[in-house]
Amino acid sequence: MLRVEDLDTPAVIVFLDRLEANIARVQSLIARQGIGNRPHIKTHKIPAIAQMQMQAGAVGLTCQKLGELEVFVDAGVCDDYLLTYNIIGPHKTDRLMRLAGRVKRLAVVADNDVVLRGLSEAGLRHSRDIPLLIECDTGFGRNGVQSPEAALDLARLALKLPRIAFEGLMMFPNTAPHTHEFFTRAVKLFREAGIKLPVVSGGGTPALNSLAEFPMMTEHRAGTYVYNDVMMVHSGVASWQDCALQVRATVVSRPSPARAVLDCGSKVLTSDQYYVQHYGRLADYPGAVISALSEEHAIVDLTAVSKRPKIGEVVNVIPNHCCSVSNMNDEVHGVRNGVVELTWPVAARGKVR
Numbered sequence: 331m332l333r334v335e336d337l338d339t340p341a342v343i344v345f346l347d348r349l350e351a352n353i354a355r356v357q358s359l360i361a362r363q364g365i366g367n368r369p370h371i372k373t374h375k376i377p378a379i380a381q382m383q384m385q386a387g388a389v390g391l392t393c394q395k396l397g398e399l400e401v402f403v404d405a406g407v408c409d410d411y412l413l414t415y416n417i418i419g420p421h422k423t424d425r426l427m428r429l430a431g432r433v434k435r436l437a438v439v440a441d442n443d444v445v446l447r448g449l450s451e452a453g454l455r456h457s458r459d460i461p462l463l464i465e466c467d468t469g470f471g472r473n474g475v476q477s478p479e480a481a482l483d484l485a486r487l488a489l490k491l492p493r494i495a496f497e498g499l500m501m502f503p504n505t506a507p508h509t510h511e512f513f514t515r516a517v518k519l520f521r522e523a524g525i526k527l528p529v530v531s532g533g534g535t536p537a538l539n540s541l542a543e544f545p546m547m548t549e550h551r552a553g554t555y556v557y558n559d560v561m562m563v564h565s566g567v568a569s570w571q572d573c574a575l576q577v578r579a580t581v582v583s584r585p586s587p588a589r590a591v592l593d594c595g596s597k598v599l600t601s602d603q604y605y606v607q608h609y610g611r612l613a614d615y616p617g618a619v620i621s622a623l624s625e626e627h628a629i630v631d632l633t634a635v636s637k638r639p640k641i642g643e644v645v646n647v648i649p650n651h652c653c654s655v656s657n658m659n660d661e662v663h664g665v666r667n668g669v670v671e672l673t674w675p676v677a678a679r680g681k682v683r
């Protein structure tokens with residue numbers, strides 16, 4: 331029997347009780363709204379966890395990149411996927427079509443006519459219809475058409491192009507009031523134009539507390555909720571006790587009374603601050619923050635902590651952004667009651683193409 335103390339550091343652990351509770355809680359939260367739960371796998375990148383999400387009642391899965399999708403389709407986790415990324419060029423659209431032939435439904439998004447036409451040509455090459463959602467930017471400032479009118483124009487083109495099966499709209503993340511205003515107007519515009527919107531797909535873990543404000547959504551895509559992290563605690567959607575993924579790290583130096591150095595740097599935690607200060611928290615030392623990172627060192631500021639960790643002690647770090655930690659590590663260890671129950675390879679780690 332392997333105990334958690336037996337793991338060499340740095341090691342990524344997942345508290346299985348917390349993981350299971352997070353999956354169950356969010357599934358029932360979304361189901362209570364009467365909409366579909368379509369978890370985003372980019373947080374864990376592990377087919378076995380997606381299987382747990384499906385068994386809990388998810389309607390399907392979301393992937394961001396084709397490479398992730400290939401891993402999950404190979405694993406046979408489910409047969410209904412949404413790929414929330416503009417897919418450009420014949421190399422990628424051919425991969426998409428091959429994957430579409432292996433599942434019941436594979437929908438994809440587009441926010442411009444170049445992507446739409448490329449998908450249509452690929453559909454013709456492979457004699458396959460591709461379900462499509464128009465991606466809308468409702469305030470995040472990333473991909474997405476900029477207005478409900480632009481969404482309608484692109485939908486009209488999608489309806490004209492061969493092999494495109496227009497299904498609706500998608501956005502990330504739900505924010506009030508922008509998303510609400512954008513989608514209320516969009517739904518009205520589409521209704522007046524006589525174009526049906528069977529799918530309106532919203533997303534984001536921080537938005538889970540305000541699902542009721544978005545009655546036009548038919549499904550919700552959350553990812554980070556399976557593990558949670560400092561950002562989710564700050565956004566008020568999770569507590570420290572809901573943080574399932576933690577990084578076990580050894581205190582390798584105490585150069586001064588208020589400073590500890592851990593053996594996990596940016597090559598484990600990443601330097602993604604994710605809209606909050608610092609680079610992570612020490613779970614068992616409230617007030618201890620990771621104030622700086624170099625590649626293999628995490629600098630912990632202990633100023634606010636009276637009881638301080640010793641050299642050689644192993645501490646648990648709650649990262650700012652758990653999704654990027656997943657992508658940096660080969661495996662995560664599932665832990666229950668101090669025992670390592672299993673080790674999952676992070677199968678879609680690094681699948682960014």
Ligand SMILES: Cc1ncc(COP(=O)(O)O)c(C=O)c1O
Pocket residue numbers: 370373392414501502503533534535536551552553554555
């Ligand atoms: C398109 C899309 N949908 C859903 C999600 C999931 O959001 P969260 O990680 O906040 O749960 C993301 C996260 O990056 C995303 O990019």
